[in-house]
Amino acid sequence: METIEILGLVAATLTTSSFVPQVYKTWKEKSTKDISLTMYLVFFTGTMLWLYYGFVHRSAPIVFANGVTGLLVAFILVLKLKYR
Amino acid sequence: METIEILGLVAATLTTSSFVPQVYKTWKEKSTKDISLTMYLVFFTGTMLWLYYGFVHRSAPIVFANGVTGLLVAFILVLKLKYR
Numbered sequence: 043m044e045t046i047e048i049l050g051l052v053a054a055t056l057t058t059s060s061f062v063p064q065v066y067k068t069w070k071e072k073s074t075k076d077i078s079l080t081m082y083l084v085f086f087t088g089t090m091l092w093l094y095y096g097f098v099h100r101s102a103p104i105v106f107a108n109g110v111t112g113l114l115v116a117f118i119l120v121l122k123l124k125y126r
Numbered sequence: 127m128e129t130i131e132i133l134g135l136v137a138a139t140l141t142t143s144s145f146v147p148q149v150y151k152t153w154k155e156k157s158t159k160d161i162s163l164t165m166y167l168v169f170f171t172g173t174m175l176w177l178y179y180g181f182v183h184r185s186a187p188i189v190f191a192n193g194v195t196g197l198l199v200a201f202i203l204v205l206k207l208k209y210r
Contacts, residue, residue: 056172088140
C-alpha cells in the first residue's frame, strides 16, 4: 500500500477515534452544558450522508470511518439530551 | 455532476460547518469545561493529515473541507485553552 494511503487511514482513524475521549468525559462527568447540540445534530447528519456515499462507492474506509463516527456521535447526542 | 457526488459535497459541507455552532456557543458563553481537550487535539491532528492527503491527491473538496474544519477546530482549541 502506498504511503499516502496509509496516511489517509491514519487520518481517518484519528478523526474517528477523537470522539472517544469526548464520550468518556461526558459519560463520566454527566455534564454537557458547554457542548453544542446543533453541532452534533449537523455533524451526525453529515456522517450519515458520508456513510451512504461510502456504500454507493463501495469504499470500505469511508463506510467504516463514518459508521464508527456515527455511533460515537449518536452516543454523545443521547448523553447531551439526557444531561442537558 | 452525478447526484452521488453532489451528496458527497453536501456531506462535506455539513461535517465542516457543524463546528460553527460550537465556536459560536463557546465564544458567547466563554465556558469549555464539558468539552474534551483530547478530542479536539486528536481531531485537529487528523484534519491536518487529511489536508496533506488532499494536497497530494490534488483533491479540492478534501483540501477545502479540511482546511475550513482545521481553522474552526483550532479556534475551539484556543478558546478551550483560554477558558479551561
